[in-house]
Amino acid sequence: MRVLFVDDEPNVLAGLRRMLRSYRLEWELEFAGGGEEALQRMQEQPCDVVVSDMRMPGMDGARLLSVVRDAFPATVRIVLSGQSELERVMRAVGPAHQFLSKPCDAELLVTTIKRAVALHDTLSNGDLAALIASIDTLPSLPGVYEELHQIVLLDETSIDQVGALVSQDLAMTAKVLQLVNSSFFGLPHRVTEARHAVTLLGLDRVRPLVMMAGVFCQFEQTAFPAATLPRLVHHSLAVATTARRIAEVETSCNQTIEDAFLAGMLHDLGMQIFMSQLPDEYPAVIELAQTKQVPIWEAEFESFGTNHALVGAYLLSLWGLPDPVIEAIAWHHRPGQFPGASFTPLTAVHVANALQAKHSPLDPENLITQVDFAYLEQLDLTHRIPVWQGLADTIMAEEVVQ
């Protein structure tokens, strides 16, 4: 793996080179003193990861990373900045996958790089990996997007209103969580709820985010029925709520409970990625699932060699979301593929997704989703299914009431 570090301070580069000496056999390390030099290096030989400073004379980090995104989309782009003003770092919110702040210790730097590239191979589709890595932002529901644009400009808008709105949309939820969980914020706990993330950001920071190009955008594809996205959000919310309830009765670990909710919320994000990035190819896949009466993820696998679960997980891992969430999203159809000995967010999301009678909107209507009994058997949890079914039924009943 080739990793390129870019910084205008030679001492920083020298320090990184020495610090990462023990990785000299695993990684090929490259160093460049500025944006122009970095691009030149990449033209000679592309890199898998670029770690760049933000403020540099000439081409700065934000510019460099956007050029890299366009010219070498598969490259993982990480900011390592000593900048303490969020506003400045925000310039790279679009083109950067992750943000690290100086001083950054060896361990964090190394694990960040490793995790960002970890899922690359599971995708087994290089073109698609590049396509996903080049995504700055995912399209949001038009109604939500427009309303957000309007209300952030009003003086009387409260942060709660903005948070409520953002949490109704998968793309915005993913984006604010990417930001708030970056090491730049330096929060001791990870944040898994969009409302909480928006509160932490505050209105003054959300406002420019909303107004800035390339952070949020509007879904404009007409290849899909208008109701598809709202139904996807609806399904995601139902799975998230069910997954959280299930986790609440199975564990007292708060982190697991919150991760279950977040993973539930984003478990079908990959569908949105396919819809926005492959609008010409994806309708045929949906049709294939219909004709064959198989789940959409199987049809995706047949057509693309991968599926929306892996694709969504890949993007979110590039964005630095926590591992248990990524795992739950990646394997939520086939939890048996990801061995584990205990209840995890993956268990919760898998079960919630299967027990929710309302399918994801792209699955064939009459298909019955099954829980993976072999997997639950392994965890010795099959006897809990009736309890979980009860929870799922209650949530569905609450929805009907609402």
Add this chain to the structure above:
Amino acid sequence: MPELEVLQRRLEREKQARKQAESLLEEKSRELYVANQEMHHAALALKEQSDRSAAIVDHAAEGIVTFDGKGLIDAFNPAAERIFGVLAKEALGRQFHTFFNASSMDELLLLHSKSAEQEKKVQLGQRKDGSQFPVDVVTSSFVVQEKKVHTAIIRDMTKRHELEQQLAHAQKLESIGHLAAGIAHEINTPIQYVGDNAQFLSEAFEDLEKLLAAYGELEKAVQGNEIAMPCIEKVTAMVAEVDLDFLKEEIPSAIRQSIDGTERVAQIVRAMKDFAHPSQQEKTATNINQAIESTITVCRNEWKYIAELELDLDPELPLVNALAGELNQAILNLVVNGAHAIQEKLGESSAEKGTIRVVSRRCEEGVEIRISDTGTGIPPDLLEKIFDPFFTTKGVGRGTGQGLAIAYNAIVEKHGGQLKVESAVGVGTAFVIQLPQTDVSTSQPAGEVR
């Protein structure tokens, strides 16, 4: 002509004359009536006007006071009562100057003597309870029936003064916050590489320990007259494994750069201490060169991507009696202003850099600091506005328009110095600070408002 006829004619004339007289009388009395009516209306209008004038005077927010040539007050409106805490009946007949921090009318009027009739002046008012407050007084005089009447309009400036102080404070806080972010960046960079180097040194030491252990075995073998060859081979293998050449080359530079890094941090921290001078009230003997060096270190993050900074400091510079904190702030604002001007000229993220030059010299008055940049320059028609508070040509979020006003206030008002500007559009701008070297502690009243 018969007598009768004569009489008749005479009678006719009489009648005629009478008629004429009557109609004349009628006409006159009608005129009189009309005149009377007009006078009545005029009187009413006059009364209304006078009532209105009185009402205006009574309800004005400003204190309105009139006094005669001897300074004796003959009118004192309710606002003036409020402002000075004195009833009109107490004020009437008193000397006008006793309401101010002036010991005589002459002294009070001296403040007005600079220009003729309408000179705006600010001084301290004095309330009944003795407390003083900033006031703004405008006087004018006119002549009524050959008597000179003076009118003073008095505005209580306490609120505005407070607001201005709050604003200045807020601006200071904002600039400190901005500065702190820049300093954090300046410190984070060396901390990053000092940490990385320390990590490397710790790993390198582990490697060296392994190598030393191999050498130890070799030493033992040689001492015990054993066959040394296997140990030598082990040492050679270990030298290759730990990449000894790399370590020999990198360890010294890792140590050197770490020392440089901590020195860099120490320098920034020292500069911050020098720069801040919290709540210094009294002027002290100040080393101007040191003030310049600390200030440019503290704000390095503001200019280093935009400009090369050249220093040309006169080592023979005398100490100057100054408020170091205020002076540093002024230098800071001028340097940052220069950086912004260069950035505006070169554009965002340009590979090219401009130049900021800071020169200190002795001059006739004392000490001169010249801060010049190769930025956009200031168009001649804007030159006289640049020191006005809130004047800015920068976009929203770039500047509050306070920077140069604060610099001006610090140099001119607080130090009795001069702040001049020379500029050519497209070439650059130079700000020249001149500070009098002699004791400048001509203390100004605490409530001074420019």
